[in-house]
Amino acid sequence: MDMHELTRELHQKNDSKIVLLVADGLGGLPLTPGGRTELETAATPNLDALASRGVCGGMIPVKPGITPGSGPGHLALFGYDPLQYRIGRGALEATGVGFELGPDDVAVRCNFCTLDAEGNIADRRAGRIPTEESAELVKRLRDIRIDGVEIFVEPVKEHRFVVVFRAPGLGDRVDDTDPQQTGVPPLDPVAHDEASRRTADIARKFIEQARQILADQPKANCLTMRGFARHPNLPSYEDVYGLRAAAIAVYPMYRGLARLVGMQIVGQAQTLEEQIDVLEAEWQNFDFFFVHFKYTDSTGEDGDFQAKVKRIEQLDAVVPRIEALNPAVLIVTGDHSTPSFLRRHSWHPVPTLLVADACRTDACQQFGERDCVQGGLGQFEGKYLMLLALANAGRLEKFGA
Amino acid sequence: MDMHELTRELHQKNDSKIVLLVADGLGGLPLTPGGRTELETAATPNLDALASRGVCGGMIPVKPGITPGSGPGHLALFGYDPLQYRIGRGALEATGVGFELGPDDVAVRCNFCTLDAEGNIADRRAGRIPTEESAELVKRLRDIRIDGVEIFVEPVKEHRFVVVFRAPGLGDRVDDTDPQQTGVPPLDPVAHDEASRRTADIARKFIEQARQILADQPKANCLTMRGFARHPNLPSYEDVYGLRAAAIAVYPMYRGLARLVGMQIVGQAQTLEEQIDVLEAEWQNFDFFFVHFKYTDSTGEDGDFQAKVKRIEQLDAVVPRIEALNPAVLIVTGDHSTPSFLRRHSWHPVPTLLVADACRTDACQQFGERDCVQGGLGQFEGKYLMLLALANAGRLEKFGA
Numbered sequence: 001m002d003m004h005e006l007t008r009e010l011h012q013k014n015d016s017k018i019v020l021l022v023a024d025g026l027g028g029l030p031l032t033p034g035g036r037t038e039l040e041t042a043a044t045p046n047l048d049a050l051a052s053r054g055v056c057g058g059m060i061p062v063k064p065g066i067t068p069g070s071g072p073g074h075l076a077l078f079g080y081d082p083l084q085y086r087i088g089r090g091a092l093e094a095t096g097v098g099f100e101l102g103p104d105d106v107a108v109r110c111n112f113c114t115l116d117a118e119g120n121i122a123d124r125r126a127g128r129i130p131t132e133e134s135a136e137l138v139k140r141l142r143d144i145r146i147d148g149v150e151i152f153v154e155p156v157k158e159h160r161f162v163v164v165f166r167a168p169g170l171g172d173r174v175d176d177t178d179p180q181q182t183g184v185p186p187l188d189p190v191a192h193d194e195a196s197r198r199t200a201d202i203a204r205k206f207i208e209q210a211r212q213i214l215a216d217q218p219k220a221n222c223l224t225m226r227g228f229a230r231h232p233n234l235p236s237y238e239d240v241y242g243l244r245a246a247a248i249a250v251y252p253m254y255r256g257l258a259r260l261v262g263m264q265i266v267g268q269a270q271t272l273e274e275q276i277d278v279l280e281a282e283w284q285n286f287d288f289f290f291v292h293f294k295y296t297d298s299t300g301e302d303g304d305f306q307a308k309v310k311r312i313e314q315l316d317a318v319v320p321r322i323e324a325l326n327p328a329v330l331i332v333t334g335d336h337s338t339p340s341f342l343r344r345h346s347w348h349p350v351p352t353l354l355v356a357d358a359c360r361t362d363a364c365q366q367f368g369e370r371d372c373v374q375g376g377l378g379q380f381e382g383k384y385l386m387l388l389a390l391a392n393a394g395r396l397e398k399f400g401a
Numbered sequence: 402m403d404m405h406e407l408t409r410e411l412h413q414k415n416d417s418k419i420v421l422l423v424a425d426g427l428g429g430l431p432l433t434p435g436g437r438t439e440l441e442t443a444a445t446p447n448l449d450a451l452a453s454r455g456v457c458g459g460m461i462p463v464k465p466g467i468t469p470g471s472g473p474g475h476l477a478l479f480g481y482d483p484l485q486y487r488i489g490r491g492a493l494e495a496t497g498v499g500f501e502l503g504p505d506d507v508a509v510r511c512n513f514c515t516l517d518a519e520g521n522i523a524d525r526r527a528g529r530i531p532t533e534e535s536a537e538l539v540k541r542l543r544d545i546r547i548d549g550v551e552i553f554v555e556p557v558k559e560h561r562f563v564v565v566f567r568a569p570g571l572g573d574r575v576d577d578t579d580p581q582q583t584g585v586p587p588l589d590p591v592a593h594d595e596a597s598r599r600t601a602d603i604a605r606k607f608i609e610q611a612r613q614i615l616a617d618q619p620k621a622n623c624l625t626m627r628g629f630a631r632h633p634n635l636p637s638y639e640d641v642y643g644l645r646a647a648a649i650a651v652y653p654m655y656r657g658l659a660r661l662v663g664m665q666i667v668g669q670a671q672t673l674e675e676q677i678d679v680l681e682a683e684w685q686n687f688d689f690f691f692v693h694f695k696y697t698d699s700t701g702e703d704g705d706f707q708a709k710v711k712r713i714e715q716l717d718a719v720v721p722r723i724e725a726l727n728p729a730v731l732i733v734t735g736d737h738s739t740p741s742f743l744r745r746h747s748w749h750p751v752p753t754l755l756v757a758d759a760c761r762t763d764a765c766q767q768f769g770e771r772d773c774v775q776g777g778l779g780q781f782e783g784k785y786l787m788l789l790a791l792a793n794a795g796r797l798e799k800f801g802a
Contacts, residue, residue, distance in 0.1 A: 033454055033762050062800055064781055065788030066407065069801040082801065083402040092802050341759065345799055347792040348761050349777075370764060370777070379779035 003079065003383060004240040006399065007390065011242040016328035016393040018243070018288045019279070022077060023315055024070070024254075025297030025338025027350040027369060031305060038296075038305055038340060039351055040368035042312035046319035047332060047367040051353050054330075056364040057377025058349030059385060061336050067347045073335030074257045078290075079241070079386030080234060087260070088172065088229020094162045095256030097154050101231040106170045106199050109227045111178065112137065112159040112220035113186070121182045125159045126220040134159060137220055144209045149202050159220065165202050170230075171195030174203065178224035186224050199228065236262025237288065241390060246282055248275045249292035258290055272314060276321045283325055291322075297345075300338030308340050329356045329392045331385065332367070349379055356392035404480065404784065405641040407800065408791065412643040417729035417794040419644070419689045420680070423478060424716055425471070425655075426698030426739025428751040428770060432706060439697075439706055439741060440752055441769040443713035447720035448733060448768040452754050455731075457765040458778025459750030460786060462737050468748040474736030475658045479691075480642070480787030481635060488661070489573065489630020495563045496657030498555050502632040507571045507600050510628045512579065513538065513560040513621035514587070522583045526560045527621040535560060538621055545610045550603050560621070566603050571631075572596030575604065579625035587625050600629065637663025638689065642791060647683055649676045650693035659691055673715060677722045684726055692723075698746075701739030709741050730757045730793045732786065733768070750780055757793035 028037035061068040061076045062083065071092050072082035087095070090107035101107060112126035112134060135155040141163075142153050150166040173192040179185075186207075191200035203225060214221045237245040239262070246266045247258030255265045264286070267278030275291055282289070293315055299308035322330060333352040336345050351372040353364075362376030373379070377388070390396045429439035462469040462477045463484065472493045473483035488496070491508035502508060513527035513535060536556040542564075543554050551567040574593035580586075587608075592601035604626060615622045638646040640663070647667045648659030656666045665687070668679030676692055683690070694716055700709035723731060734753040737746050752773040754765075763777030774780070778789070791797045 029759055029761055037761075058777075058779065063404065063407075063788060064778075064785040065790075065792035065797065066411075067792065067797065067799045069799050072801040083407070086801065089802055339759070346759070347789075347797075349779075369761065373763060373777050373779065374775065379781070 002084070003081070003387065004235060007079070007240050007387070007396070010397045010399055011390060011395055012397050013242050014394055016287070016395065017283070017325070018329040018389050018393050019291065019322055019327045019331065020077065020289065020389065021291045021293070021322065021330070021332045022074075023293045023296040023312070023332065023334050025300045025336060025345065026334025027337025027339070027346070027348050028300065028308065029339035029341040029348070031341055037369050038300070038308040039312055040366075040370070042309045042316065044312060044316040044367055046316045047353070048365065050319065050330065050332065050355050051364045051367040051371065053361060054353045054355035055359045055362050055377055056351070056353045056367070056372040056375030058372050058375070058379040059333055059352040059382050060349050060379055061382045063381070065347045067345050068336045069345065070253060070335060071257065073382070074254065076382030077333065077335055077385055078261050079383055080261065081383045085232060085234055087232045089227025090162070090229035091232055093156065093227070094154070094164055095260065096253035097156055097162060098252040098256060099152065099154055099162065099164060100259065101164070102166065103231055104168050104170065105164050105166050106172045106228055106230055107162060107164045108203070108225045110161050110163055110223045110225050112161070113222050113224050114219050115185075115222045119185050121179065121184060121186060123219070124178065124182060124224070128158045129220055131155070131157050134161065134220070137214065137217070140213050141210055143213065144206055146202055146205050151206070163206065163225070165199060167202075169195055170199045172199065172228045172230045174200045174228040176224070176226040177207070178226050186222065189225060232260060234261050238262055241386065242395070243288040244286045245288040245290065246286040247290045247292070248278050249290070250275070251292070251294050254292040254294070263290060272318055276318050279322065280325065296334065297338045300340045301343055303340050303343040305340040328394070329354065329389050331389060333385070349373070352377065352385070354388060354392060359392055403485070404482070404788065405636060408480070408641050408788070408797070411798045411800060412791060412796055413798050414643050415795055417688070417796065418684070418726070419730045419790050419794050420692065420723055420728045420732065421478065421690065421790070422692045422694070422723065422731070422733045423475075424694045424697040424713070424733070424735050426701045426737060426746065427735025428738025428740070428747070428749050429701065429709065430740035430742040430747075430749070432742055438770050439701070439709040440713055441767075441771070443710045443717065445713060445717040445768055447717045448754070449766065451720065451731065451733065451756050452765045452768040452772065454762060455754045455756035456760045456763050456778055457752070457754045457768070457773040457776030459773050459776070459780040460734055460753040460783050461750050461780055462783045464782070466748045468746050469737045470746065471654060471736060472658065474783070475655065477783030478734065478736055478786055479662050480784055481662065482784045486633060486635055488633045490628025491563065491630035492633055494557060494628070495555070495565055496661060497654035498557055498563060499653035499657060500553065500555055500563065500565060501660065502565070503567065504632055505569050505571065506565050506567050507573045507629055507631055508563060508565045509604070509626045511562050511564050511624045511626050513562070514623050514625050515620050516623045520586050522580065522585060522587060524620070525579065525583060525625070529559045530620055532556070532558050535562065535621070538615065538618070541614050542611055544614065545607055547603055547606050552607070564607065564626070566600060568599075568603075570596055571600045573600065573629045573631045575601045575629040577625070577627040578608070579627050587623065590626060633661060635662050639663055642787065643796070644689040645687045646689040646691065647687040648691045648693070649679050650691070651676070652693070652695050655693040655695070664691060673719055677719050680723065681726065697735065698739045701741045702744055704741050704744040706741040729795070730755065730790050732790060734786070750774070753778065753786070755789060755793065760793055
C-alpha cells in the first residue's frame, strides 16, 4: 500500500508547526577506523541538547547499501518512495536551474560536443568550454523555431545546458543521442512509443538547426541529448498531508525539488542566517518548513573534513533561533551521507533527530552517527520520516477503530 | 520494485574481491536465560577483532519470526527475496544430491512406502529402510521406460529418493500423491493446468511400472511423490550484480544452491582448511567467493552446545588466512540460527559482521548475538546484505541524480 493512501485518509489539520532542517550530505565517516566522524568531531552543544531532549535514529534514504542522488534523497525525506517516484534526468536538470516545468513539457539535458570533419565526435564535452562562452551559445540557440512547439534553452555550467520542448501530448520515451564514446557520430533520437515519436522529430529538427547555428564554432559545433523526461507529476503536500508547506533553500536544485511536491518557495536568502530570518518572517503563514543547508554536502564532496566540521558548527549555531519559534516538531537530518573520506555521496545511514513533546526520548546525549544507531528511532527508511513528523505534530488520526 | 532491477542498473565493475563466509546455523541461544550463546561462549579472538574493525548487525533471514530452511536462508544471503523466489521441494532435493537441473526438467521428491494387501498405506516411510537398501531399489527403478521422456532416479537417504522427468514443456502444477496418513491408498497425481497434465500422466506410468518392479519387496513395495518442481530460473550473479562468483562448499545442497544463482563450483575440498586452500588458489579468478561451513548447523541440530562452540572456534582459526588475502569486503554470517537449545533451525536474527574500508565502524568489540543487536547495521533483512556488500566494494553507482 502506498503510504500516501494512508496519509490522505488519516491526516487532520491543527495549528502545529513542523520544521525539517536538512543538512545536505550530513552523515560522514572517520578518517581512520574507530575515529570520529565530522559530526562527532564538531562542537554542537545545541544539536546535542536537542538529541538529549529528543529521539534519534539512523535514516536509510532508499534501501541499505543504496547511495542516493539529491533527487531520491529529498523525495524520501518528503515522504515519497524514491523507488516509486523517479525524476528523470532532464526534469531534474531543468528543476535544478530553476526552470518551472509544466504538464506539457519534455526536458532534455544537453552537452555541447565537438565533431571532426567526418562528423564523428572528437570531444564529448567540447573541451569543457567556460560557462560564460556556453551561455552565449545557449542564447543563440534560442533563435531556433519549430512549428507547433515552444522551446526553452537554459544554460547550466560549462558544456551543459537544458532544452525544454513544450507542446501538448509529447512523450519522453526517447533514447539518448550521446553514444558515450568518441570517434563515432551522435546517435539519432529513437522513440519508443507514438507520443514520443513527435518528441524525437522535434529533437531531430532542433539538432539540425543547432548545427547550422554552431557551424562556425571551433569546439562547440554540435550537441548531444540525454535523459528526455516529463514533469514527474508528484502529488502535493497539501493533497497527501494537508500541509501548507514552505521551502527555504538557497540552491535552485532544492527549490526545484520542493516545488515538485507543491511547496511554496519563500524568501531570497543567500546565507543560513538569512534563511532563518525568512523562517521567522513566514512563521505564521505555513504549517511546514523545509530548510535546506547545502554546505555540509559540498565540503564533504571536496574531501575537506575540517571544513565540513566548521559547516556543521555553523548549523548548530542557528538552532536556538529555530527553537525560539517553538515548533511542535523539529527534525534535523540529511538527504544522504557525504563522508569527506569518500568525497562523494554514500549509502550510510544519516544521523537524524526529532524533538517533540511526545517523542519518547531515548538515551542519546550527543548528535552523532554512533549515538544515533542506538537511538529510539532505530534504523528506518527515509520515506517514513514524514509519518513520524505528522504523528508527533498530532496531525494523524488513528488508523482503524 | 525488485532489488535486482536496481542492481542491474547500478552495478559497476572493479577489481575488488568480496568474501561471504557463511557459518550455517550460526546464531544460537543460551542454555539458561541470561547465559551465553554458543558464539558468545566460543573463544573467537579473530572474529572479535573483525567485529572491532567492522560493522555488526542482526540479519533477519526472511521476516521476523520466520524460520527458514536452507533454501530460503541462502537465497536471502545471495540477495534473492526468499518470498519472491521459491525453490520447489523437488528442485531443492535434486539440487541437494548434486543433480544439475535443466530447463526441461521436473523434479519430484519420492518416498518408498509400504502398502498392505488392500493397497492401503501401512507405513509412509517403508520402515525407514537403510540407505544402502534404498539405493539398490533406486537402481532397479532406473529400468523404467516411458515414451518421449528421459528419466533420472537418484537416491537421497533412507526411504527418500528423487525422480527427474525431462521432456520439453512439462508443467509442475501437480498435487502430491502422499495422503499424509496411513490406512488409505496413495493419491492420484492431479494436474492443475494443461502443461502439467502430461507430467501427471508420466508420473502415473512411472508409479505403475515401479509397483511391478517393487512387487516382491516386503517393505518398500510402493512410492509416494511430493513437491513436483521445475528449475526455479533464478537470474545469475553475473546478470544482477556483474560478479564472477565462486562457491566453495563441501555439501551438495549448498553447491546446488550456489549453482542455481550461477556461481561456479570450485575445488573438491572436504575440510574447512581445504576450503581456504581453494579460496587462495582461486583468488585471482573470481570477484566474489561464497564459503560455506556446515558444522555450526549440524552440531546445533544435534543439540550439542559444546560441539557447536568448538566448530565456531575452528571457524575463527581460519579467519587470518582469509584476511591475509586482503578482500575489499569480508562478511561473516549464517543462513539462519540453529540454537543447540532448540536442536533445530530458528527464527532468531543471525550475528553478522562486515569489514571494509568505509564500513563505518560501530562500538561492537565482540562477535556475538547481543553485541550485534547494538551494531551499526541494526537489524536488517537478509536480502539487503548483497547491496551492502556491493556498496562497500565500490560496485554500486549512485541512484538517481
